[in-house]
Amino acid sequence: ERKTDLTRLLFSISSLADLGQEVSSAKDVEEKMRSALYVVSGMFSVPRAALLAYTPRRRCMEVLAGKGVDAAPDIRLCVDAVHLKSFPMNELVACDDLAGSPLYERNREAFRRLGTKTFVPLFAKNECVGALSLGKRLSRNAYLRSEKDALKAAAHQLAITLQNARLFLKLSEKVAENKRLYENMRQIYLDTIQAFAAAIDFKDDYTKNHSLRVATYAAAVAGDLGWQEKDIEAIYIAGLLHDIGKIVIDSGIINKRDELTTRERDVIRTHPQVSYSILSKIRFPWKNVVQFIRHHHERIDGGGYPDSLSEGELSEGAKILNLADAFDAMVTDRPYRDRLTLEEAFREIRRCRGTQFDGRISDVFCDLLRKEMDGDVMQARILPQLRKIGALQLEPAGTLYEA
Template structure:
């Protein structure tokens, strides 16, 4: 190692390089580019023609090349160090001169020969808080001059700068890995959650041979009407789930009552009509991420004139979601076969809606419902939800004629 010969020009050059290195490692540039630029700065400062930066993988105790210059075929190159060597190197925490410091160079064991094959002369290990993160390797100076004490001090400072960059990147990588892992777990949970809800809906519909798919249709119809009414995506998701579960209380109702073709006795009627309250009791025990699901279930048989059940609520007292559900639930019941009657045509169903406009059904809900049907018939909706399920062809002329004179519809 030579003694120091410092000129003002040299000090300024090195000071400028340190300032640029600081700027580089805190820049938002791509990590690969930052590492490459940092290596070039180190090599340029000492006029080295061959150099590399290796990142340390503590799991397999291996250093892997992440940047190199002047060395061909460095891809996949690397070397291993023993745990003891790593411990000693961290403790020493100074650049190692492979030629001039045989005692510390010996710590590298078989890796020394591998590094020398890559023309390494000086190694500067990258250590942050006693954690080994990597190493910078550079060869002899191009000028043929030897490394000085000052060079080792400068290299040590530059290595500290680069260590911080590598440390931040390592932390970020670990964080991203954890985030991806958690995201995957969350997605799994979410899938299980939705699968469970769909399984419930299927179980509900399975009790009634005639209402196969009823819960899914009510859910889909609720969704499009709520969207038409300008609900937020979160509110729409809430009513979609609510639609799937609105008849969950029927699980407690005897199957023979649900499927009875003849008129129900008063006791049977009472039992069947208990399903909104039973559903409410089941769902109110579940902490849903969306608001109002238990109440939409409880009140989906209320009528705006106050003659519905179970709470005989009037228009404004009924949650809006329950008013949407009341309309689409009745509409689907009318347009599908029932044990006691065949399905009604679209015209017949809309006549019923017109008949009960402002009595059973809320005009504020009927209007967007009709608007959605019109848009679907005109092909203005990308994925229509109601019209394709009606089992009859509807065109705009027919729909306009059917809806002519509908209260509140222009």
């Protein structure tokens, strides 16, 4: 008999080790708890068992995992606070001892459906997290002292796992809520920024939706260069807001049909710095937006404004925005000149490659547009904007730009 008891003890120890592996595995919560339940029920030769999770808000325990229990998901135990205080922590309670208690009388049908012969309330840090229901044993009804100790150890592991699952669920819900709030805030940002962009373009009779097109061109190039999504969004926002400084400039200068005077050109050239002054006070959720905007009129050769930066001092975003802004100016009518054709715009980009425009970005932009015109991309981004302003020409795309 001692040999038999020793064998049972070794089996319990081995099963507890298996249980530890199951509850610490990378499986999802339901699969993890189902596996753990099968380990525990196997330890004590119990063909019918269920693991229940307690939900304080609903004041009930619901089946999280079942074995040999029909229609387990719809079985629940209604539990009041007074019931919780009467539970022994992580220790088995025979069904006969439960009989007559308020918990049993209120849930008599649920206990019958579960086939409960032994009930183990699960506690973690003095807080009830669930319960283990064990049915009739195949070998014997009574539990040995060593088996009770093993069951208590198993219950403790199950309780901690349930508590961790509950904390993880709360954390996941909090993360989901924060994500939802962030997305709402982000959408408010975008809506506000687009409204600003529309207000900026409204001041110039010739540049309706200019900011939207620049933003679209810049984001397309950044995407083709392999930028991350959040950085693509940053360059898009910079495109929408790059001309916000023009709000303080007299419309008469912006829409002047004649050649600008030196003073008027100097006024126009203040707009990147004014944009920076306005926007640098805003805490954007995107990095580098205001720097892209401040430098969108800088040139590779150092001849731009407002800071006369050269190639090595300019960010890739500023270089992209520079080209996108200049290209849109080329293919749209302005008060002082008619638009260029696409072929003429491509020639201008090629002529200014390495002086005004970054060579690599020029190549990427022109190659991307050429592929869009040839239908070699999944989704065209630049082409639809050009179509809206009537800038598309009939010449084959391959003739537009030779790198």
